[in-house]
Amino acid sequence: MTDTLARSPLDGSSPLPTIIQGGMGVAVSNWCLARAVASYGQLGVISGTGIDTVLVRRLQDGDPGGHLRRAIAHFPFTDVGKEALRRYFVPEGLPSSQPYARLPLPKVQGSALQRGITMLGNFCEVFLAKEGHEGPVGINLLTKIQLPNLASLYGAMLAGVDYVFMGAGIPREIPAVLDRFANHESASIKADVVGGRRDAPVTFDFDPAEFDGARLGPLHRPAFVPIVSSHSLASMLLKKARSPIAGFVVEAPVAGGHNAPPRGGGSLDERGQPVYGERDEVDLSVMRELGVPFWLAGGMGAPDKVREALSEGATGVQVGTAFAYCDESGLAPDFKRTVIDQALAGETDVLTDPRASPTGYPFKIVSLPGSNAEEEQYLQRQRVCDLGYLREVYETPSGTLGLRCASEPIDAYLAKGGELADTVGRKCLCNALMANIGLPQVQKGGDVERPLLTSGDDLEVIRRLLPAGRDSYTAREVVDYLLGAEG
Numbered sequence: 001m002t003d004t005l006a007r008s009p010l011d012g013s014s015p016l017p018t019i020i021q022g023g024m025g026v027a028v029s030n031w032c033l034a035r036a037v038a039s040y041g042q043l044g045v046i047s048g049t050g051i052d053t054v055l056v057r058r059l060q061d062g063d064p065g066g067h068l069r070r071a072i073a074h075f076p077f078t079d080v081g082k083e084a085l086r087r088y089f090v091p092e093g094l095p096s097s098q099p100y101a102r103l104p105l106p107k108v109q110g111s112a113l114q115r116g117i118t119m120l121g122n123f124c125e126v127f128l129a130k131e132g133h134e135g136p137v138g139i140n141l142l143t144k145i146q147l148p149n150l151a152s153l154y155g156a157m158l159a160g161v162d163y164v165f166m167g168a169g170i171p172r173e174i175p176a177v178l179d180r181f182a183n184h185e186s187a188s189i190k191a192d193v194v195g196g197r198r199d200a201p202v203t204f205d206f207d208p209a210e211f212d213g214a215r216l217g218p219l220h221r222p223a224f225v226p227i228v229s230s231h232s233l234a235s236m237l238l239k240k241a242r243s244p245i246a247g248f249v250v251e252a253p254v255a256g257g258h259n260a261p262p263r264g265g266g267s268l269d270e271r272g273q274p275v276y277g278e279r280d281e282v283d284l285s286v287m288r289e290l291g292v293p294f295w296l297a298g299g300m301g302a303p304d305k306v307r308e309a310l311s312e313g314a315t316g317v318q319v320g321t322a323f324a325y326c327d328e329s330g331l332a333p334d335f336k337r338t339v340i341d342q343a344l345a346g347e348t349d350v351l352t353d354p355r356a357s358p359t360g361y362p363f364k365i366v367s368l369p370g371s372n373a374e375e376e377q378y379l380q381r382q383r384v385c386d387l388g389y390l391r392e393v394y395e396t397p398s399g400t401l402g403l404r405c406a407s408e409p410i411d412a413y414l415a416k417g418g419e420l421a422d423t424v425g426r427k428c429l430c431n432a433l434m435a436n437i438g439l440p441q442v443q444k445g446g447d448v449e450r451p452l453l454t455s456g457d458d459l460e461v462i463r464r465l466l467p468a469g470r471d472s473y474t475a476r477e478v479v480d481y482l483l484g485a486e487g
């Protein structure tokens with residue numbers, strides 16, 4: 001671990017990457033994918049979103065290959081590792097008909113178990129992604145999923161993470177958090193509270209002293225790269241940050257996953273997708289003037305796009321969709337296979353759904369048969385909120401704090417003061433995204449949670465990538481293709 005802690009990606013000792021393999025939750029960009037990309041000298045990024053649940057489910061599947069147990073053995077806070085194994089490791093693996101034991105639902109004030117498992121999950125993913133090579137590894141977190149973010153960042157830093165990428169919100173406080181965690185100092189972020197009327201802000205706090213972190217000596221402070229969809233947000237972040245921002249990923253609305261909503265609300269097209277216009281275009285001359293590196297994301301999965309980005313002054317590109325379907329990604333093999341076959345037949349379809357995500361951000365959905373993309377399939381699902389990552393903090397009329405999600409059972413949401421209109425069309429991303437990676441929960445009555453795949457608009461990239469006569473491809477082939485000479 002020591003040598004990774006000493007190296008900084010932006011101190012001139014290693015060149016900046018041309019290709020960033022985009023962070024893809026939940027565990028689509030897992031440690032296998034990030035390690036493969038990083039070991040070819042480009043930037044591999046793991047997703048820290050929901051990784052605590054991924055950890056406990058992989059342990060209940062018997063930890064095939066022993067990778068997690070190897071990582072846990074390197075985790076500096078040994079009691080946390082022991083407790084995770086005691087509670088969740090099932091040596092022979094659970095039968096697939098048996099429900100996974102769940103972590104307790106996250107609480108506003110947190111709990112020692114919540115903090116410990118979140119730290120450990122992020123540590124293991126970064127540790128395994130960095131194992132056996134010298135290439136850089138980043139972590140991707142969503143600003144909006146505030147509750148676990150501090151424990152996630154500290155856990156990733158314990159494993160020597162080189163870069164932190166955060167979008168889906170305004171991560172203004174994070175650079176200073178990274179400075180503090182490098183010295184094992186406590187950090188807080190201000191919680192977004194719906195309907196909050198308190199004078200004093202509500203904060204989420206994390207103190208490494210709880211684990212006696214300082215005895216480990218200073219940690220490497222990772223480079224911080226916010227993901228933005230507008231030049232004005234990039235300028236604002238750079239101006240207001242009290243500590244270094246290393247650069248920006250500039251993401252266009254064709255990118256996979258969540259997208260920023262169109263500026264000014266905008267209208268919907270005939271399929272109900274948000275329409276983006278000129279106001280949503282990023283002015284690259286402003287990005288160049290900021291004087292920090294930037295990478296373009298969204299529809300950049302082709303060598304001519306990479307060259308174009310470089311000629312516009314970008315340091316490189318961030319690519320997600322092309323990597324999501326390569327051999328090393330965490331997507332369950334069956335779903336990968338179906339989408340690759342669809343791409344070969346020229347039959348892929350991606351819809352930008354403005355309602356599906358309880359975050360309120362548009363979310364891109366692949367038309368995968370048998371998945372929650374099919375409305376009638378989804379409507380048969382009994383609403384349940386047993387993972388709770390996307391719940392928002394709200395203040396009750398009596399001044400107490402609660403957590404609610406527009407995809408939870410409707411009665412419960414209304415009882416918490418939520419509006420009926422906000423529940424319409426909402427889907428449970430937490431459970432579906434676990435199903436995407438082959439870790440679906442078996443709910444009451446034996447119902448198995450179904451997947452809901454996301455990808456960028458350019459799923460055709462799969463066909464362009466596939467070598468002649470083959471029906472699968474590796475992360476290395478993606479990197480070689482993107483950096484290749486032919487356009």
Ligand SMILES: Cc1cc2nc3c(=O)[nH]c(=O)nc-3n(C[C@H](O)[C@H](O)[C@H](O)COP(=O)(O)O)c2cc1C
Pocket residue numbers: 021022023024025026028047049140141142166167168227251254255256257258297298299300301318319320321322324454455456457458
């Ligand atoms: C399956 C999938 C999941 C994604 N999940 C996340 C995520 O959790 N956080 C994030 O910041 N971006 C996420 N993204 C966006 C990627 O990091 C990347 O910016 C984007 O895919 C680039 O555009 P492209 O899809 O056209 O290559 C996701 C993309 C895909 C395809």
